Amino acid sequence: MDKGFDELLQHWKSQKGNVIPLLQKTQELKGYLDREDMEAIAEVTGKSPAEIYGVATFYAQFRFQPPGKHTLKVCHGTACHVSGAEALDLAVKTELGVEPGETTEDGEFSVERVACLGCCSLAPVVMLDQEVHGRLTGDKLKKVIRKAGTP
Amino acid sequence: MTEVFVGMGSCGIAAGAREVYNTLQQELSIRNLPISLSVTGCIGACHREPQIEVRTEDGGRFLYGELDSEKTLKVIEEHLVGGKAIAEYLIPFDYPYLANQKKIVLANSGVINPESIEDYLAADGYTALRKAVTRMSPEQVIQEIKASGLRGRGGAGFPTGLKWSLARANAGAKKYMVCNADEGDPGAFMDRSLLEGDPHAVLEGMAIGAYAIGADEGYLYVRAEYPLAIRRLQLAISQAEERNLLGSQIMGSEFSFEIHVKEGAGAFVCGEETALMASIEGKRGMPHIRPPFPAEKGLWGAPTNINNVETLGNIAPILRMGASAYAAIGTEKSKGTKVFALAGKIKQGGMIEVPMGITLREVVYEIGGGIQGDKKFRAVQLGGPSGGCIPESLLDVQVDYDSVTATGAIMGSGGMVVMDETTCMVDVARYFLSFTQSESCGKCTFCRMGTKRMLEILERITRGEGKMSDLEQLEELAHKVKQSSLCGLGQTAPNPVLTTLKYFREEYIEHIQNKRCQALHCRELIRFRVIEEACTGCTLCARVCPTQAATGERKAVHHIEQTLCIKCGLCYEACRFDAIEITTGVAPADVDAEAAATEVEA
Numbered sequence: 001m002d003k004g005f006d007e008l009l010q011h012w013k014s015q016k017g018n019v020i021p022l023l024q025k026t027q028e029l030k031g032y033l034d035r036e037d038m039e040a041i042a043e044v045t046g047k048s049p050a051e052i053y054g055v056a057t058f059y060a061q062f063r064f065q066p067p068g069k070h071t072l073k074v075c076h077g078t079a080c081h082v083s084g085a086e087a088l089d090l091a092v093k094t095e096l097g098v099e100p101g102e103t104t105e106d107g108e109f110s111v112e113r114v115a116c117l118g119c120c121s122l123a124p125v126v127m128l129d130q131e132v133h134g135r136l137t138g139d140k141l142k143k144v145i146r147k148a149g150t151p
Numbered sequence: 152m153t154e155v156f157v158g159m160g161s162c163g164i165a166a167g168a169r170e171v172y173n174t175l176q177q178e179l180s181i182r183n184l185p186i187s188l189s190v191t192g193c194i195g196a197c198h199r200e201p202q203i204e205v206r207t208e209d210g211g212r213f214l215y216g217e218l219d220s221e222k223t224l225k226v227i228e229e230h231l232v233g234g235k236a237i238a239e240y241l242i243p244f245d246y247p248y249l250a251n252q253k254k255i256v257l258a259n260s261g262v263i264n265p266e267s268i269e270d271y272l273a274a275d276g277y278t279a280l281r282k283a284v285t286r287m288s289p290e291q292v293i294q295e296i297k298a299s300g301l302r303g304r305g306g307a308g309f310p311t312g313l314k315w316s317l318a319r320a321n322a323g324a325k326k327y328m329v330c331n332a333d334e335g336d337p338g339a340f341m342d343r344s345l346l347e348g349d350p351h352a353v354l355e356g357m358a359i360g361a362y363a364i365g366a367d368e369g370y371l372y373v374r375a376e377y378p379l380a381i382r383r384l385q386l387a388i389s390q391a392e393e394r395n396l397l398g399s400q401i402m403g404s405e406f407s408f409e410i411h412v413k414e415g416a417g418a419f420v421c422g423e424e425t426a427l428m429a430s431i432e433g434k435r436g437m438p439h440i441r442p443p444f445p446a447e448k449g450l451w452g453a454p455t456n457i458n459n460v461e462t463l464g465n466i467a468p469i470l471r472m473g474a475s476a477y478a479a480i481g482t483e484k485s486k487g488t489k490v491f492a493l494a495g496k497i498k499q500g501g502m503i504e505v506p507m508g509i510t511l512r513e514v515v516y517e518i519g520g521g522i523q524g525d526k527k528f529r530a531v532q533l534g535g536p537s538g539g540c541i542p543e544s545l546l547d548v549q550v551d552y553d554s555v556t557a558t559g560a561i562m563g564s565g566g567m568v569v570m571d572e573t574t575c576m577v578d579v580a581r582y583f584l585s586f587t588q589s590e591s592c593g594k595c596t597f598c599r600m601g602t603k604r605m606l607e608i609l610e611r612i613t614r615g616e617g618k619m620s621d622l623e624q625l626e627e628l629a630h631k632v633k634q635s636s637l638c639g640l641g642q643t644a645p646n647p648v649l650t651t652l653k654y655f656r657e658e659y660i661e662h663i664q665n666k667r668c669q670a671l672h673c674r675e676l677i678r679f680r681v682i683e684e685a686c687t688g689c690t691l692c693a694r695v696c697p698t699q700a701a702t703g704e705r706k707a708v709h710h711i712e713q714t715l716c717i718k719c720g721l722c723y724e725a726c727r728f729d730a731i732e733i734t735t736g737v738a739p740a741d742v743d744a745e746a747a748a749t750e751v752e753a
């Protein structure tokens with residue numbers, strides 16, 4: 001077991017309500033949650049692995065596969081929806097060949113569908129890694145993706 | 152000394168505020184100018200981001216909008232150095248967008264530096280808490296909040312003072328005060344703006360509430376998607392603890408209160424209070440039946456009080472101005488102000504705070520400046536997935552809990568999305584239902600399956616495969632889902648469907664009987680077609696088309712093959728000659744002829 005993860009388990013071990021913070025910090029550390037890590041969390045929290053897996057799969061934040069190098073979040077908030085977010089989905093699909101929730105074969109891009117990024121005045125928006133791109137059209141989004149994908 | 156504040160809320164940053172800030176920082180240091188540079192929260196006029204405010208020594212205030220680094224350099228050169236404001240970039244303070252608002256909760260947002268406790272203290276911060284713990288009994292605090300008429304801003308409008316008195320009445324050595332900052336409605340970002348712009352105000356409200364109910368520990372449950380708000384809250388908590396404004400024996404009194412920040416993990420249902428508590432405890436966020444209410448048996452079995460962020464933002468101002476002054480604002484049954492995130496097809500969107508009792512028309516046309524591109528107004532959506540769409544005929548409705556509820560919508564937490572003639576109301580209903588359907592926790596059968604069946608019907612109608620009997624079935628299911636669900640999610644999920652059926656029924660009928668989507672939105676019901684007379688044969692549409700549906704030789708009229716077209720709209724966006732049109736309804740003769748020709752060729 002790696003040292004960082006072990007420290008994490010020890011730090012949270014005796015705190016109340018520690019399951020979700022442990023899952024969050026583990027994902028922050030490793031990028032996703034795998035079976036062994038969830039089993040280790042079950043052990044320190046005194047819960048069954050099934051309970052831990054049940055909690056993890058309930059929340060949208062947790063991933064069970066390694067994410068791509070870039071994460072593209074397409075906003076489907078109300079303002080984005082009425083301003084053409086569906087066209088952005090189509091542009092992503094034709095450009096990267098994946099649907100929301102999937103990662104491209106080369107591991108470059110993970111695409112997610114999110115409920116609201118809260119930048120409604122810039123709708124429609126996407127968040128690529130940490131940066132928000134607003135007032136997009138399908139064509140502009142393709143350019144954003146191509147720019148990020150260029151090494 | 153002249154001061155410059157850069158609006159650095161999440162949306163300001165998204166619009167380019169960091170670039171403006173960096174330019175200012177660099178230039179001010181190169182030129183060695185004696186000017187202080189600070190960040191502030193959301194200034195509110197999101198449609199004019201990025202914004203900065205210049206405050207001069209003689210009390211002058213100048214708000215600049217829509218800046219980039221080039222314009223910023225010009226402001227430095229002409230205003231900060233030259234002393235002459237640049238009129239063309241200025242947003243005047245009598246700008247109707249700003250002038251028609253009344254700021255109580257957002258009074259500090261975009262004005263003070265949210266990362267500085269000194270700024271908050273200078274704005275009378277923590278004086279309300281001091282007054283409460285040193286000069287008032289918990290009962291007096293509750294009485295004051297009751298007298299103010301404050302109602303919960305999370306959506307349902309439950310009287311805050313009453314809620315506190317219920318939590319106070321429950322005996323128990325251990326009680327919890329929880330702030331619900333799991334703002335999940337798509338299209339709503341009021342709580343985030345307040346947390347980012349004035350975190351201490353929320354902490355002060357929480358501490359006063361904790362004092363009133365007798366709690367010594369509190370949780371702030373914030374969406375993990377709000378990293379900046381979380382960072383500023385954690386900073387604010389440590390600053391307040393250092394000054395003994397939080398922690399043990401606050402300000403020398405007997406009252407101790409400690410706050411933890413808990414990050415949500417992405418589940419809309421956790422906005423419901425019993426689900427939120429389950430989530431804090433580390434479980435799946437599923438609601439449970441009430442009673443017992445949180446005030447009796449909440450977090451870890453202890454009496455718990457839960458308030459929304461904006462509600463808590465009202466507490467300190469009420470104690471400062473006095474309940475009667477606060478109660479003088481608003482209507483008979485809805486006191487004070489309401490914060491809205493005004494967005495959608497509106498000219499001037501952003502974070503606004505208005506007195507209760509203002510009409511929707513004033514909000515849309517005076518503050519919001521009307522519809523983008525002067526298109527026709529279609530509806531205003533209040534309350535997100537739990538709310539409803541209000542048509543033009545009801546625009547003179549007052550913004551207060553009871554009047555809004557009477558329309559079939561709800562006040563909600565503050566999402567206000569304006570829709571124009573290009574918005575399909577059937578699709579809006581489908582959109583909200585697909586959201587609540589996927590966010591249903593699955594505990595109640597009607598919420599889990601009833602919403603699924605409703606969604607299938609709506610999908611069928613937007614594909615042009617609906618039947619007239621679908622409408623009755625939708626209504627029947629809607630009422631059953633409302634009646635048979637345990638929590639607010641299921642009880643309100645049908646509202647967007649019911650309000651659109653009530654006010655926009657003819658649009659449903661158009662989709663079903665004529666296979667028409669007059670908003671030109673529903674993909675299965677529209678066609679993209681080249682207008683022969685306008686096409687110059689520039690080949691742009693063919694080049695952007697991802698499926699080779701648009702084809703043609705250079706300088707010859709192009710053609711869109713309907714069987715290949717996925718209706719992505721890229722050709723329509725790309726065409727510089729307005730030579731592509733979108734049609735709906737029964738196919739025009741030429742399309743049929745083309746289809747026939749293709750068949751013959753095949």
